[in-house]
Amino acid sequence: MDLKKISIKNIVVIIVGIIYFVISYFMFTNIRNNYYKVLKSKFIDENKYSEKSAKEYVEKEKERLLTGARIIASDEQTYHAFKNNIYLKNKYVIFPKKIEIKTTKFTKYWQIKLANFQKNKLYGTGRGSEPIGVAFYSVTYKLMGNSSDFERKFIDNGNEKYIKDVIALKNLGGVGNTLIQKKENEFYIKALAPIGKDSRYFYSSPYGIVAVGERLNGDFLEKLKKAINREVILFNNNLIYSSTLFYDTNRYQNIRKNLEKTKENGESVVTILGKKYIIDCFPIYNYDKVVIGYIGVLDDFEVLNKLNLENKKLFLKIEIITFIILIMIIYFVLTSALRPLNKIIEVLHNIKEGNYKRRISNKGSFGEYRELVKGINEITNAVDIRENSLKKLNRELENRVMKRTKELNNKNYELAKAIVELRKKSRKINDEMEIAKKLHKEMSNFEKPNLKCINFLYKNYSVNGIGGDFIEILSIDENRYGVFFGDIAGHGVSAALMISALKFVIRTYFREYSSPKEALYSLNDIINKNFVDGITLSCSYFIFNKKNSEVLGSFASQEKVYIIGKDRIENIKNDAIILGVLSSSEIKERENLRFEDKKINLKLGEKLFLYTDGLVENGYIDRDDLEEKLRLLKKRSGNEILEKFDEEIKEILSFGIKDDTTILIIEKEC
Secondary structure: OOHHHOOHHHHHHHHHHHHHHHHHHHHHHHHHHHHHHHHHHHHHHHHHHHHHHHHHHHHHHHHHHHHHHHHHHOOHHHHHHHHHOEEEEEEEEEOOOOEEEEEEEOOHHHHHHHHHHHHHHHHOOHHHOOOEEEEEEOOOOOEEEEOOOOOHHHOOOOOOHHHHHHHOOOOOOOOOEEEEEEEOOEEEEEEEEEOOOOOOOOOOOOOOEEEEEEEOOHHHHHHHHHHHOOEEEEEEOOEEEEEOOEEOOEEOOOEEOOOOOEEEOOEEEEEEOOEEEEEEEEEEEOOOOOEEEEEEEEEEHHHHHHHHHHHHHHHHHHHHHHHHHHHHHHHHHHHHHOOOHHHHHHHHHHHHOOOOOOOOOOOOOOHHHHHHHHHHHHHHHHHHHHHHHHHHHHHHHHHHHHHHHHHHHHHHHHHHHHHHHHHHHHHHHHHHHHHHHHHHHHHHOOOOOOOOOEEEEEEEEOHHHOOOEEEEEEEOOOOEEEEEEEEEOOOOHHHHHHHHHHHHHHHHHHHHOOOHHHHHHHHHHHHHHHOOOOOOEEEEEEEEEOOOOOEEEEEEOOOOEEEEEOOEEEEEOOOOOOEOOOOHHHHHHOHHHOOOOEEEOOOOOOEEEEEOOHHHHOOOOOHHHHHHHHHHOOOOOHHHHHHHHHHHHHHHHHHOOOOOEEEEEEEEOO
8 A cells, every 4th residue: 555645634533533532432421410410509509599598688678677667656756746746855854843855846847857866866877877768758648857868869759659558557567568669770678667656556547657768779789799698780671770790990880781691501691791690580579569670699600610620620630641642642653644744834934924935846745745735835826916915905095094194183173273262262151150240249238227226137048159139228318228128030140130230220219219119119110111021020128217216118029028026926918019010000000919018116126037939949948837937036136047047048058059049137126
């Protein structure tokens, strides 16, 4: 037999195939069986157990919140607040024979204070506190007060079925309701309990509801991860709301991700952040038993690979032994059979270095070697042709890129010029806004008259520093002076300009009138005839007589004006229309809209309390509660009353200002 005609491929394949097949067949079959047994016992069962533990953890958290709600609902302070509408201040005055508990009316202020007190009492304050919020609802489904941890989006509107069920004592099981709620792509665990002497068992209607809840967010999932020692995700409809996974230093949350499962080695696998996980999940139901999301428990699929590697080590040990034997056989076979390949390797090195002109000689070649040499020469020739074509194409592309780069540079230059112009305009607008703020500050200020017995106190809170509230005090003659308190509809630069115009009109024309109502009729005509349409003004105007201490006032649909004395709280009736809507002649024809002069008897120590509608419309205080609040403060000085309102307003300023707010107190000191 001519050895030159024997195929090298056949020699290598036959020898290697027979030896490797016989040895590796039994070894690979045994290791593969052990591999699947380890996977099933170590990962599938453990991950399903972790998913069950996670579900139990969530249910226990619901029960813990419900326990807290019941504790708060049956607390003495909560019970008396909702049953008797009083707040126990926890301050005691000890008399010789009795103990007196200080109480106060359960107003909005004390409702919020009670919510924060109960939250801090049960869940702590400061860094060590739990991120849990507390809120109260009346039996008419109205929000009474909530702690600062109770986020606005978390607050219910009172129409929810679960709130009505608690009031009606439905589906309580004798204790209360728990649920998971989803609002604005955020999840909350909430527990509700009826308020009464004993919140565990109810046989009559409750006095209100306590709601306790916390966000089902990344911090909650971290606690869940610690409990089950697995990564956790909260998701629905391919949106991952939160998780215990991180990329760099950022939590992997609020990310749209296709969580479609794939099968690898017979297991369900998802890929997140380039990493594969085995996933088991359970649904989250809302109060109406509708699925609103899922909690998934993840186990690192790479751990499976590590176990697989451990099994392969055994395979490798056996494989090495067979490989050494196989190499010894192949070495002697290939030494003689593959020697001609050295020539081919030399030519391939030349091709690697870019020399495509070199060819391999077929002289003395045989069998597959001849076909291999022929194929390499044909490939080298084709690569040489393709290389030349690519060089030509590359030159053409470089020319196109240079042309396009030049065009882009021109566009970038034009864009840079436009940006510079925009910045100049922005600076100009900012400068004009600063000027408007200064103008408003100057216009809002007023010169206090040098009056021996009258003290003027005021506070102003404006939207963006530019508002429509203003005060003007003018001297009419040596015995009389006028006080104008106004609120222009709207705010901003236009309102500031209107203040300037109105102050000029008041200073120019109001000295001619001894009657406040006539002054208002005159100002109404000026606004209708000379100002742009749509300008309206709510106001109060007083004329003080130093000689006989007489005070005359007239009002144009202003908020109530209160007279505050140690022995009285009175509000001055005010039904007249605002300025700038109807002409003065039309107003005089309608009795219920007319401006009237009202004589005000201001005694020693008494105060006039005026305010613009921003005080009630910004949510600082309810209109219905204002008179009661003033009644509690009636024995305090004007400064103390103003400071009290200032403290409460500043607490709520962080929620933003919707409308300008101004408070004016005129106090008779002697």
